[in-house]
Amino acid sequence: MPPAPVIRVSGLHKAYGRTIAVDDVSFDVQPGEIFGLLGPNGAGKTTTMECVGGLRAIDRGSIAVLGLDPRRDIRALQRRVGVQLQQAQLQKRIKVWEAVDLWASLYPKTVDGDALLARLGLADKRNAWFMTLSGGQKQRLFIALALIHDPDVVLLDELTTGLDPQARRAIWDMVRAIRERGKTVLLTTHLMEEAEKLCDRVAIIERGRVVDAGTPVELVRRHCPESTVVLTTADEGAEARLRAIPGVDTVVRRGQEFTVRGHHADLVTRVIQCLAAHQIQVADFRTVLPTLEDVFLALTGHSIRD
Amino acid sequence: MTSMLRALVKLTWLELKIFIREPLGFIGSVAIPVLLFVVLARVFGPRVATATRAAPAFGQVLPAFSALFIAMGAVTSLVTIISIYREGGILKRLRATPLSPLVILAAHVVVKLLLAAATLAALALAGRRVYPIDAAVPLGSFAIAVLFTTWSILSIGFVIASIVPTARFAQPIAALILYPMIALSGLFFPLDVLPGPATALARVLPLTAGASLLNGIWKGESWLAHGADVIVLSATFVFCLALSSRVFRWE
Numbered sequence: 001m002p003p004a005p006v007i008r009v010s011g012l013h014k015a016y017g018r019t020i021a022v023d024d025v026s027f028d029v030q031p032g033e034i035f036g037l038l039g040p041n042g043a044g045k046t047t048t049m050e051c052v053g054g055l056r057a058i059d060r061g062s063i064a065v066l067g068l069d070p071r072r073d074i075r076a077l078q079r080r081v082g083v084q085l086q087q088a089q090l091q092k093r094i095k096v097w098e099a100v101d102l103w104a105s106l107y108p109k110t111v112d113g114d115a116l117l118a119r120l121g122l123a124d125k126r127n128a129w130f131m132t133l134s135g136g137q138k139q140r141l142f143i144a145l146a147l148i149h150d151p152d153v154v155l156l157d158e159l160t161t162g163l164d165p166q167a168r169r170a171i172w173d174m175v176r177a178i179r180e181r182g183k184t185v186l187l188t189t190h191l192m193e194e195a196e197k198l199c200d201r202v203a204i205i206e207r208g209r210v211v212d213a214g215t216p217v218e219l220v221r222r223h224c225p226e227s228t229v230v231l232t233t234a235d236e237g238a239e240a241r242l243r244a245i246p247g248v249d250t251v252v253r254r255g256q257e258f259t260v261r262g263h264h265a266d267l268v269t270r271v272i273q274c275l276a277a278h279q280i281q282v283a284d285f286r287t288v289l290p291t292l293e294d295v296f297l298a299l300t301g302h303s304i305r306d
Numbered sequence: 307m308t309s310m311l312r313a314l315v316k317l318t319w320l321e322l323k324i325f326i327r328e329p330l331g332f333i334g335s336v337a338i339p340v341l342l343f344v345v346l347a348r349v350f351g352p353r354v355a356t357a358t359r360a361a362p363a364f365g366q367v368l369p370a371f372s373a374l375f376i377a378m379g380a381v382t383s384l385v386t387i388i389s390i391y392r393e394g395g396i397l398k399r400l401r402a403t404p405l406s407p408l409v410i411l412a413a414h415v416v417v418k419l420l421l422a423a424a425t426l427a428a429l430a431l432a433g434r435r436v437y438p439i440d441a442a443v444p445l446g447s448f449a450i451a452v453l454f455t456t457w458s459i460l461s462i463g464f465v466i467a468s469i470v471p472t473a474r475f476a477q478p479i480a481a482l483i484l485y486p487m488i489a490l491s492g493l494f495f496p497l498d499v500l501p502g503p504a505t506a507l508a509r510v511l512p513l514t515a516g517a518s519l520l521n522g523i524w525k526g527e528s529w530l531a532h533g534a535d536v537i538v539l540s541a542t543f544v545f546c547l548a549l550s551s552r553v554f555r556w557e
Contacts, residue, residue, distance in 0.1 A: 055402055078404050085402060089394035093327040098320055105316050106404045129327070 006184040011061035021047040023208035034185040036199035040304045044208040045188035053083045082146030086157040092131040107149035136167030156187040172198050192293045211299045223298045224290035227267045229260045232284040245270050317413040335379050336425045340432050343372045347437040367493045370520035376425050377456040380418040381463040382480040388467040389476040398557045422456045451523045455516035458539035461546035468553040491517040512542040
């Protein structure tokens with residue numbers, strides 16, 4: 001029997017006036033995993049997360065976090081859940097240590113604030129005003145505030161939006177470190193790369209509904225089973241040989257470059273075997289694997305950036 | 307309860323430090339009232355009285371006016387800060403902690419009251435020479451009246467903070483609501499000159515009650531004689547608190 005989920009959301013529905021933000025969202029988050037809600041802006045990710053964190057009342061459905069009702073048991077929940085909110089700010093002139101100190105004073109049990117800042121690379125910013133921090137430093141401070149009371153569950157909303165790639169990778173490492181400490185992470189993102197590289201499992205959300213959920217690899221296999229091999233060869237007989245491989249759907253030639261597409265799971269192996277069997281010399285060989293981006297396109301009919 | 311009190315003390319101290327770190331806000335709420343008082347006292351104060359001419363009437367009400375000016379500054383500053391905090395998501399972030407919403411707002415009220423008290427003290431010190439104070443003036447009582455008036459009309463600030471769409475509009479909207487009220491406070495002209503209904507309206511405005519209370523206490527009148535003013539100010543507080551608890555927006 002699998003362990004009881006840390007977060008269980010079923011049939012969640014939430015509307016603001018006439019606008020339906022979350023239509024029917026269900027998912028389970030298992031202990032110790034990084035679970036991502038992936039979708040474009042306005043898909044209902046933030047609303048879902050704020051309902052999970054007890055910051056919003058729900059219209060229909062049910063949510064259990066660590067077996068607690070986020071609204072009814074908000075006090076008990078706040079001690080065990082850490083949150084970072086999208087686009088939240090702090091007072092411009094609050095010092096980093098003051099924020100950590102204030103947050104620490106609000107919980108009965110906390111970790112050492114200075115050690116936490118050191119771990120997040122903010123030790124030398126202890127006395128800096130919030131307004132002087134870079135985007136990445138601000139987000140690291142928000143992670144620190146979310147972790148100050150050593151929560152079991154951490155909710156991170158659009159944590160890396162607006163950060164440059166380097167700062168983003170640094171944040172990813174920190175989120176992985178949270179998981180290594182045995183905590184469960186629920187995050188939202190509209191970045192395919194983030195979902196693919198950081199999340200153990202992903203739920204794709206579109207217009208307030210979960211379209212599908214699973215590990216990134218599962219999702220790709222389920223919705224984009226096509227694999228692609230691109231190779232370069234001067235061998236004139238190559239095209240016919242490649243076309244003859246069972247399972248190959250198309251071969252497109254551009255000068256000496258051939259793009260081979262097929263749906264068979266063994267396509268790449270078969271192409272290699274064909275090249276070896278016919279002693280075809282290749283100057284370049286690479287595989288193009290579908291990504292979550294392709295999955296999203298396949299599921300929704302449009303790109304996440306549209 | 308004790309933990310709430312501890313959080314209030316901590317947050318108040320923090321907000322006070324943060325406020326003082328902003329030079330413009332600090333100058334606006336402390337230096338400007340002091341400067342204004344000194345200038346007005348030179349023009350209207352008792353020193354301009356000569357053997358043949360009594361001091362101008364406005365000189366008589368200058369302490370009450372300055373005190374109201376401090377209270378209005380506190381309201382404007384409160385509205386500005388709350389709307390900036392809301393726009394920046396600071397209120398939302400604070401609310402996602404075990405901090406009680408009441409504590410978050412109460413800390414700002416306490417900060418404003420402390421600053422009002424500090425401004426009042428600075429004003430008394432700076433104005434000593436240009437506005438000699440009669441030994442009969444009950445300064446302690448007057449200070450309490452200033453803080454009470456400020457506390458009462460700060461509740462209007464929460465209502466204004468609820469209707470202000472963005473931080474940019476905070477000061478203009480606060481001015482739009484407060485300035486007509488001080489014009490009708492009775493400090494600049496006697497309210498009897500207004501048409502009947504307008505007089506009645508002006509009399510129940512909180513700033514009118516504040517002006518009457520401050521002026522009376524300054525002149526040595528008793529609190530009991532100003533029971534109606536205290537009631538209007540208390541009613542303002544209760545009404546605005548109830549109203550803002552319904553309409554206040556955190557995000």
